Amino acid sequence: MYIYNSGMYLKSLYANNFRNFRMLELELQPGKNLILGDNGVGKTNLLEIVYFLSTFGSFRTGENVDLLKFGEPFFIISGVYGDTKVKVRYSDKKEIFINGLKEVRLRDSFGTIPVVALTSNDLEIVDGSPSCRRRFINMGISLYNRTYIDTLSWYNRALRQRNSLLNHAKMGKVIKGIEIWEEQLSHYALPIIKARVDYIDKLIKHTVPVFNTLAGQKLELSYKKGGNYRNLKEQLKKMRNKEIERGYTLYGPHRDEIIFKIDGHGAKVSASFGIKKALTVSLRIAQARILNEVRKEEPIIILDEIIGELDRDRIDLLSGLLDEYEQVLIATTREDVQGSGDFNVYRIEDKDGTPVIRKGLKEIHSI
Ligand SMILES: Nc1ncnc2c1ncn2[C@@H]1O[C@H](COP(=O)(O)OP(=O)(O)OP(=O)(O)O)[C@@H](O)[C@H]1O
Ligand SMILES: [Mg+2]
Missing domain, CATH: 3.40.50.300 (P-loop containing nucleotide triphosphate hydrolases)
Structure with a gap:
């Protein structure tokens, strides 16, 4: 195989x-x-x-x-x-x-x-904030898709710019040009989520059987999107006033979340320490198998x-x-x-x- x-x-x-x-x-x-x-x-x-x-x-x-x-x-x-x-x-x-x-x-x-590393820090993929799970996904994709690294950094640049304008507006300053950053966020979000959807499909395919071997339990892995990716630009425009109140952008791939369920229950809140370890090991082995499948290395x-x-x-x-x-x-x-x-x-x-x-x-x- x-x-x-x-x-x-x-x-x-x-x-x-x-x-x-x-x-x-x-x-x-x-x-x-x-x-x-x-x-x-x-x-x-x-x-x-x-x-x-x-x-x-x-x-x-x-x-x-x-x-x-x-x-x-x-x-x-x-x-x-x-x-x-x-x-x-x-x-x-x-x-x-x-x-x-x-x-x-x-x-x-x-x-x-x-290289794929399995370390004690991996527990944060299950127990940590959503950003830990996004980092795991980003790293996995970056190992075989270098364009993704660029796209992500352009997206993050646009995000910083828009957040800074939202903050200025929150402080009562007049802001200009926010539409440009919304356009860019919407533009770069598409290849990011496309790569993520594809990666998560692969991750499900490889993680579920490994986890079953190691833990004898059923794992479900799902991807919860952080925005309306059919029209992120419109969504950002519509929510702009609410986002000015908060001072940051509430929708987009930077708010994506990955959810793990074991035998129907949320892994983060219900799984034992050993089972969480088995889950992180399965995720890393899946990451290695995906690398092998895609890079043939x-x-x-x-x-x-x-x-x-x-x-x-x-x-x-x-x-x-x-x-x-x-x-x-x-x-x-x-x-x-x-x-x-x-x-x-x-x-x-x-x-x-x-x-x-x-x-x-x-x-x-x-x-
Ligand atoms: N920048 C550094 N310069 C020199 N020594 C360092 C530096 N950083 C860490 N060390 C030393 O490296 C050693 C720790 O190494 P390491 O973490 O690899 O140990 P380990 O064999 O993995 O131990 P454990 O079984 O506890 O995980 C410590 O003695 C520490 O003082
Ligand atoms: Mg050590």
């Missing part, structure tokens, strides 16, 4: 001054890789490097300066995926190099190394803990589901996860404040 492009995995990783790694050089294997180590040794930091090479951002901080090794002025990270080398250098700004050539626009190389799957937070049966089930990927990197403190499948085991240990990585008995990188 899935297309394997053999050789499409992360072959090597390099980092200099990233978090607690002064110098990291690591050869990686295809298949399921388990990164074991005590709390605080640098397991998440290692996965963060992989994620950063794909999205040029972190899954746990919005501030790139947090990634600089304490006291250092720059970091460099790179990875080789198939035949492609992606390198990022950051000092006060980010510079991206693909096969040695500097990229002018960051978003043109977004997702060159396709194997995303690298990274799991920061997660697996160790599930019960024994679900660890085995998830481990089985992960067999379909060319490369999976799993960080955990739990030694017993090894019993749930065939893993290449790496260990990170702290040696006088520096992380040292071992594969078997062999120390495979030096500082």
Whole structure:
């Protein structure tokens, strides 16, 4: 069912001054890789490097300066995926190099190394505000549709402009030209919702069976639109006075919502912690399957803990589901996860404040 492009995995990783790694050089294997180590040794930091090479951002901080090794002025990270080398250098700004050539626009190389990450933060997709669910959808689409990133940023620019005018009007100032922004919002909303409708169809197709395997329950996923997309321009015009009272735009894709129901009940309010975890895992696996279906490329799957937070049966089930990927990197403190499948085991240990990585008995990188 899935297309394997053999050789499409992360072959090597390099980092200099990233978090607690002064110098990291690591050869990686295809298949399921388990990164074991005590709390605080640098397991998440290692996965963060992989994620950063794909999205040029972190899954746990919005501030790139947090990634600089304490006291250092720059970091460099790179990875080789198939035949492609992606390198990022950051000092006060980010510079991206693909096969040695500097990229002018960051978003043109977004997702060159396709990565899907499962992290503890994912719980916010179920428990967080609607914006967390929109971010999840936006990220999923952006990994294969770069035009979407542009359209979304143009839409957001128009939204900021209109909101600013609404605010001025709220303060009693005379405003001009709001129709231009309404026209633009309406114009850009169309490709955004088209991509979202398409993505959510795919998401339903892939998430529902995975969730059923992991949780044995029935999941329904629906898309609640944030406006009248047949004629958003008219709607915005009609609601303008009400929106002036509020000072912001009440209708449009920035108000879209995704709803999860499990066995007929709202997941956010009714599902247990473990079942919410199973739901976020299913959503991420679906995201990976969609990437594979659309890009015909194997995303690298990274799991920061997660697996160790599930019960024994679900660890085995998830481990089985992960067999379909060319490369999976799993960080955990739990030694017993090894019993749930065939893993290449790496260990990170702290040696006088520096992380040292071992594969078997062999120390495979030096500082
Ligand atoms: N900018 C930084 N510079 C240097 N060290 C850092 C930086 N940011 C975090 N650290 C260090 O990295 C270590 C934490 O690493 P990380 O979060 O990867 O641990 P972990 O192995 O995932 O632990 P856990 O099992 O608790 O999740 C801490 O010791 C922390 O002090
Ligand atoms: Mg961690």
